Amino acid sequence: MLRYFLVALIAGLLSVGGAFAQKTVVSGVVKDAFTKETIPFANVFFNGTQTGTQANMDGLFTMSTSASYSALKFVYMGYETKIVPIAVGKSQRIEVLLTPSAKALKEIVVTKKNKAKYSNKDNPAVELIRQVIHHKDQNRIKELNTVSYRKYEKMTFSMDNISDKFKNNKLLKNYQFLFQEQDSSKFGGKYVLPVYIEEKLTDNFYRKNPAASKSIILGEKQAEFDQRYVDNKGLQSYFKRMYEDIDIYANNISIISNDFLSPIAGTAPTFYKYFITDTVKNAEPKLVELSFFARNKGDMLFNGKLYITMDGKYAVKKAKLSIDKDINLNFVRGMDIDLDFDADENQRYNLTKSRLVVDFGLNKEKGFGFVGDRTVSYKDYAINTTLPDSVFVEKKATATEPKAVLQSDAFWEKNRLDTISEDQLSIYKNIDSLQHVRSFRRTMKYATLLIAGYQNLGGYDMGPFNTFYSFNNVEGLRLRVGGRTTSELSKSWYFENYAAYGFKDEKWKYYLSGAYAFNHKSVYTFPKHYIKASFQRDTKIPGQELQFVQEDNVLLSFKRGVNDMLLYNDFYKVEYLKEFENHFSYGLQLKRWTQNPAGGLYYQTASGDFIDKLITSEVGLNLRYAPHEKFYQGKQYRTRFVNKYPIFNLGYSVGLKDVFSGEYNYHNLKASVDKRFYLSQLGYTDVKLEGSYTFGQLPFPLLNIHRANQTYAYQPYSYNLMNFLEFVSDHSAGLFLDHSFNGFFLNKIPLIKALKLREVVSVKALFGGLRDENNPYTANNNTFKFPLYENGQLRTYSLGAAPYLEGSVGLGNIFKVLRVDLVKRFNYLNHPEVSSWGVRTFVKFDF
Template identity: 60%
Template sequence: MKVVYSFFIAMVWLATGLSAFAQKTVVSGTVRDAVSKEPLPYVSVFFKGTTIGTQTDLNGNYVLSSVSPQEGLSFNYVGYITLSKHINPGFEQKLDVTLVPDAKALGEVTVVGGKKARYRNKDNPAVELIRQVIAHREENRISNFNTAAFRQYDKMLFSMSNVSEKFKNKRIFRNYQFLFQEQDSTLIGGKNLLPIYIQEKLTDKYFASDPTRNKSVIIGEKQVNFDQQLVDNNGMKVYFERMYQDIDIYKNNISVISNEFLSPIANAAPSFYKFFITDTIKTGNGEVIELAFTPRNGTDMLFEGKLYVSNDKHYAVTGVSMGVNKNINLNFVRALKIDLDFEPTVSGKYSLAKSKLIADFGLGKTKGMGFTGERSSTYKNYQYDIKLPDTIFQGRSIVAVAGASARDEQYWEKNRLDPLSKEQAKIYHNIDTLQKIPSFQRTVKIATLLFAGYGNLGPYEIGPVNTFYSFNNVEGFRLRFGGRTTPELSKRFYFENYAAYGFKDEKWKFFLSATYSINNKSIYQFPQNYVRGSFQRDTKIPGQELQFVQEDNFLLSFKRGLNDMLLYNDFYRLDYVHEYENHFSYAFGFKKWSQTPAGGLNYLANGGGLINRLTTSELSVALRYAPNEKFIQGKIYRVPIADRYPVFNLRYTAGIKGLLGGEYNYHNLTGSVDKRFYLSQLGYSDVTVEGSYIAGKVPFPLLAIHRANQTYAYQLNSYNLMNFLEFVSDHYVSVNIDHNFNGFFFNKLPLIKKLKLREVVSFKALYGGLRDENNPVSGSGIYQLPAFDNGLQRTYSLGNQPYMEGSVGIGNIFKLLRVDLVRRFTYLDNPEVTKWGIRARVKFDF
């Protein structure tokens, strides 16, 4: 009897619970303008006959729920006809609507012809308002609080856009039509999408203002994982995150797609933007002023759109909806849209609640297949002025908890701050299916070979392909073949090798190296900790640094002037590298170097006599500090990303006489600082300052042979009109400035601006010299300086004036090419010198 009674009670409880749940009404959707199809922000949405309501966000989206059944919705917006819609009571449903402008609400309008009023900042209420926003900017930033903590959820999507029906119906996709998705026609891009990537990340963030400290703790991370033989997942992830950074409207400059844009509320904004008050909107949190803004020059690196400002003493930004002009000088970016939505805090200030960035990339302006990238972020659980222990900020600024990348779907269902749509949730499965298509695998392998230069064979990669064939005056035609192992062979041991043969000198060259990873990570992955041993027998031009695998790029075989000086080298090296999480690193090295001159280069003792071979043994220690450095991280490569943070390098090398045949004692101390300076609308400058001092009496091959360039390629770190081995020094300082204006001037020229060209200028100066003990001209040097066959001096020391050269150039030609006109300013009387030169460089930029 108890069992029957208990069962009856349970059924009554369950029926009551289900009945109550069934009565809950949840409606979500988007509200748009019926004419323009643009989303409408701040539309009031109410259940009919109740006070239960909400407002649409900046994207026109709304969600409204009630625990009791509801039968209708009402949509109200100033300037539009009120709309009522029937809904199904007690169900969860989606309802998208369009509002029709209320033409009857307009009074009589009289149009009078006349001269258009000139826009002025003076006595302009919109400008006065934006100046108040600027004045209160620091007050409304998160840095105004002593401490802050919040949770951030990021979702990143990439798709092929504007996919044509012809492409969609290709044979290889015949059985895979489920891969394609229909895109909202009002969004950026075309109708059909082919999603290729999705990434999610859940992060707890902490901030303290005294001193300023930031910490990000990744508690969950998930992304599409391609076959490692086909695509580098880590490299793709870092690259996308670099392009789609957090948008902070309160910064003077905002980084978007690797470019700096002036914020509409920057200090200098009134000088570059036009502002117009377009509406005043009543919200549940008070009045909001709608402020439209547009660039004074449509081709400058500026935004255009609408800004929503609280009409109170704080003048806080409550929302932003902006994009860029279609004529802006952005490579491959066809369209860009940014939406920011802020919510009020307990203190009355506003905190960022949602952000969305959508960019469409392609070769054509609007037509043709391209790529659409979207990053949306949701912020919740803000806590201000709470006590944060110092231990939170110890270690790296960005860390991941153990198991963050192994969260199951149940965890994500519970913790996502913004749920995935059904279409988005399918992407993980669809990409797994796509990778199994043989034609897709072949296409990716071919693309990797063409763009990365390596052909993947699983545990071994052959390449780089651009070094397989080259030529020079000493070796003649040169063939080379080699490669390197990948982490698929071992995560501890790595090997590199190549063999090369010159058909003129009939000599074999080769390279072998073995590396052991101490921390059981890829030797290309941060932080590095490895030991490497290598042997290399090859040629090099004096003064050109020989790397572990010298890439004899075929295009660099073409050189100007006389370039017959070459060295045959035997390098024995042992290196230890250790990087730390704070981006400080040190390296210890041993190198035995035996060099033999070849071609037009001879080593002659200052007292007479030919020297066939020079041997040195060196011990070195190198220190490097690169705060906040980020990389394009691949499984077998790592490329630093240029940023505003400086990079410091210091290296000490000691030559030891008698150690394994070393012939000289000397000490070499070299230091450098590299930094990128962003100058807002005027572009950015890359600056390098370097200095060196060599102590000891040594022959000229062991001095600093300044890096010259006799190719037709513009080299950023070389002197492009200096001849090989033209200058040597035992002490020097140098400065190298390369500035890119990002089209600041070209964008203001009719017709020219349509080409989207970019202006570049550079200046390089080198000041140094030789002490008497190392100067053969004074009779004290060990070796004679090289000379031409006619007896004219070929190599010099720097005198009282520095070596200087500069260039002006045009970048972004065909979106890839930079061409510079280079001018040499000093030492013009040296033989074989050219005063002017034209150099070209291929560079991919956004």
């Protein structure tokens, strides 16, 4: 997440424009004149206009303008309208006291002893929302037999709170062409200037039975950065993940990688309070304004208003949603959602416009920040008409017209379903111009070095720099240097290399690979399609499998316990990989592997002979399917945007005896599935199931060595209190459960809730064992003995009838980036050099 934030930060810093006129800024609070209690959701307008805002649940509001308005008008049902003068061109804070109207005073009975408490029972507002919930299925688009419509999306990312001091900074002297006077747009009383834009026009089709949906992209356009430094498609996917389509009728609304409970979800009356605040009698049909807000300010809930039709359909005509400032959401200062529905000829209300605006910043109240604004317009609905079968012939959910990314300006002028300002259009040109500024290219190089660890040298990326220095007990101090070629050198041929040297073992390690890309695209980016040959001579810790980091990362050199078992490996590989646009992929691999034990690791037969090396030859097939997968492509890894869809992996490999000196015949089968389950207000659970089975009689180095972790970093899919090579199996099954409550409990505890902490729990279970033929301690078994410590104690074991169990409880979101877990190992505690408790940390940038 830091990568995305910094990329956006750099783009914003170098793409801002416009100096500001002197503004009038008014903030304040609206209260009842008699009780002095705050009035939630009061309407605030510049007097004589329809330009305004709405106070939040606490009666707080902020307004600003560059125009010369001299008064504000405050309107709220049951209170007298009030006009308050303001000072033009100055910042000011006011307290506004509204007087209840005479009619309201006659209807209110105030007693000292009986203070009314909010209750769902006999509450007309709750009865109304229950009617909306009861009728929501018939108002959802997915309940129609068929529907088609055109959709236009516009996404802008902007920088706000720009000062003249920033504009005139001498570091930006080469970018003054960007600082031109522009029209400003408002969000929460702040002025913003756009620095990124993307647009998309699609035709969409849906059929209920048999279920099918299709989106055809007619036009697609975005402001693009230099692809050597920024994955533009990944950036687009990231914004799409943050700003998903909003379905008010769904139980949960996904925004900024979090699920918010909809105010018309089945369980919504348990978490929301509702009030009937107005009726719109001159509308046809009559509308009721229903205000709602979260019972607990820290939960992932909305505040706002719904306008409900009173025609027996109880449909949503309009919705205005926002969030509380105390919500447990990182870097978000505010959020506004506006949804508009219009009736068709059958008096069915279809979504015609959706706008989501999010204000981001490190400081919750003020200071430099960014604003993301996504507006979606819908038009040309066709309901329950016959759709041609040809629409759904191709099973892909999304298809792209051949000229979609090449559409002319004339096409966009004709087909946009919404207005677009000249300032927004200028961003396309500005971003393109930036790529030709030498200092900007230099800045992007440094940013890539800092974030991704690579330095572009023109056709060759040197790195990753975090692997240049490391150490361990066998190699001692280890220095490494290397890199890889890029598409600047060739769009078809790619090479990668490194050399490393250990000062304790006095051995050189190296790697060299060459790949040919059949699609003439980078072999590191989606969709991959290449054949690659490689040779690697290097060390590896048996059983260490890290997620998203290099094994010789210097930070992982610090390990607990005894860590002296190492392999010197020689790998000869030929690999073929083919990825498809639907995110199915298959890979074929031919591998010759020579492994030499080192340090405390040794290979000894049952007869007592020591073996200095083990050679295997292997052919493998790997299948992967990740439907609807989205990710940001980095230099080293793809950073996946986790969603509700599962990921399936299946691998099969065959050992070939007497082929390239291979010493064993065997078959190995592995499978896994990963999925995230969203549980609304209770957070989400990440689940991973995996299993493996090895056929044949084999020594322990060729069996399944279970993933262990002796570093102090928390590894989600490793066993954090298991020692390296502590357990091996020829058949096994593993379960990983990691649940985040997103602060559901801590947000309700006074004082602690201000820390914005999030509770996490995890459970890991490993089932497995060894057949007699692979257990060196059964009779007449000639496989390798398990290694021993120097004191004669056993280092490696097979699992018994009981599974290995491990669990943890932790706190996430510490300083917004850190997770700390207290890990507990529940069994197999009689093994030497193990701990039943441990503390592990995990750095994670998230909203």
